[in-house]
Amino acid sequence: MKIKYIPVFTNDIEKQVAFFTENLGFEVYGKKNLLPDREGILIKTNSPDLFIIVLTDPDQAYTRSQIIINSHDCLSDYHNLKMAGVVFFNEPHYLPMGLGAEFFDPSGNQYLLIEERSYNSPA
Amino acid sequence: MEYLRTLRNNNVIYSGTRNNFNQQTTSDFSIRFVFSGNERYNIGKRQLSIHNDSFLILNKGTHYTSTVESAIPVQSLGISFDDKFLQDFKNSWQLKDDTLLNLNTYPFINRYEHEFDETIYPFKGDLFFNVNHLKHHLDRGLQDELLINEYLHHCLINYFQIFNEEIFQKAQRLNFLSKSTKIEILRRLNLAKEYLYSNYNTNISLDELAEYACLSVTHLLRTFRQAFHQTPHQFLVQIRLQRAKDLLRNTDYPVNEIVNMVGFDCPSSFIRLFKDRFQTTPMKYRLSF
Structure with missing residues (x-):
């Protein structure tokens, strides 16, 4: 498991992306469909393999996880973390980009564990 | 590696290389997979x-x-689900809020319990x-039955999703008023599909395909296109190309031989179709591994 995305929520995606690109000097890397009906803009950071994902969520209907952790096998990691005492507030469920589950840390911060799946390649 | 795992809840998983001939009666609902080669079932x-x-x-x-009729070793996996596990799954799936809110999306839950x-x-x-x-x-000896059953639970979720996509969503595309007619026609079209999946490397005529599916040729062509947005021939070409791709990756057979093995007549049309579909030539694809 490793940290892969840091989500940033905004009501004005253009303004937020401009902040990252113009003020902080980061680059737009592409788009990612993380949540149902919510397209995110990927921002490349100076750390390899770590991206900021800018999401519109004006109604706050979806997750507000602060950190997104990449998993190669979500069911296995979910099971092992649960056995280790981590509190999940939902079971593994299917998202547009793969299988995910969310958990809290002891301070109440929220994390999303996600196994990204490329649905076009197999079979 | 061969193993037969019977879990405490009576779910059973078999993995291994199949013998040449095997005769059985399934004791439970089961799903069969093949990871290499091919296995033929007579039902x-x-x-x-x-x-x-x-x-x-x-x-x-x-x-x-x-x-088993295969030039390469046949690695298969079979999962049998105990009745109680299956029933518990259906009960929990039915009680999920998102499922209750989307009964139109999952009509099989009530009607095909x-x-x-x-x-x-x-x-x-x-x-x-x-x-x-x-x-x-x-394969690496996992013993934790809780985790194994978590995977099995998700296999059932995934199977129901595929069943829903392949049966109900495609039935909705058919131009019939009656829902039961749509489902019945779709079942017959799936017979046509299974015939194409199973005989892809032979010269299949439309007449024999229609007879297998219990439809007239005209009816088959019209409804197949409505449901799957492609003709039976296009579907057949898709299967042949996919299986040629698998042989290119996993065997050393010459391309010309693979062309014949998957049922194409002509290497040049195979290469053209392969390139159209995968944006690379068969040789380049093989060399990429």
Whole structure:
């Protein structure tokens, strides 16, 4: 498991992306469909393999996880973390980009564990 | 590696290289996968062949024989679900809020509670990932039954999703007023599909395909296109190309021989179709591994 995305929520995606690109000097890397009906803009950071994902969520209907952790096998990691005492507030469920589950840390911060799946390649 | 795991809840998982001939009656609802080579199942008069791009559903009590007809070793995986596990799954699935809110999306839940469609389905999407993860762990001796059952639970979720996509969503595309007619026609079209999956490397005539599906040729062509947005011939070419791709990757057969093995007549048209579909030539594809 490793940290892969840091989500940033905004009501004005253009303004937020401009902040990252113009003020902080980061680059737009592409788009990612993380949540149902919510397209995110990927921002490349100076750390390899770590991206900021800018999401519109004006109604706050979806997750507000602060950190997104990449998993190669979500069911296995979910099971092992649960056995280790981590509190999940939902079971593994299917998202547009793969299988995910969310958990809290002891301070109440929220994390999303996600196994990204490329649905076009197999079979 | 060969193993037979019977879990404490009576779910059973078999993995290994199949013998040449196997005759059995399924004691529980089961799903059969093949990871290399192909395995042929005879169920009554039907002959169904599964490869690594498809899987087979067998209902409880189905009598079948299976044979291996493959130039490469046949690695297969079978999962049998105990009745109680299956029933618990259906109960929990039905009680989920999102399922209750989307009963129109999952109409099979109420109408097909005790019925499964015994045919070949495409091995794709989340089922592909979850079954491969499960096999990976079992091959390495995973003993934790809680985790194994978590995978099995998700295999059922994924199967229901594929069943819903392949049966109900495609039935909705058919131009018939009656829902039961739509479902019946779709079942027959799936017979045509299983025939194409199983006989892709032979010269299939439209007449024999229509006869197998219990439809007239005109009816078959019209409804097949409505449901799957492609003709039976386009579907057949898709299967042949996919299986040629698999042979290119996993065997040393010359391209010309693969052309014949998957049922194409002419190497040049095969190369053109392959390039159109995968944006590379067969040789370049082979050399990329």
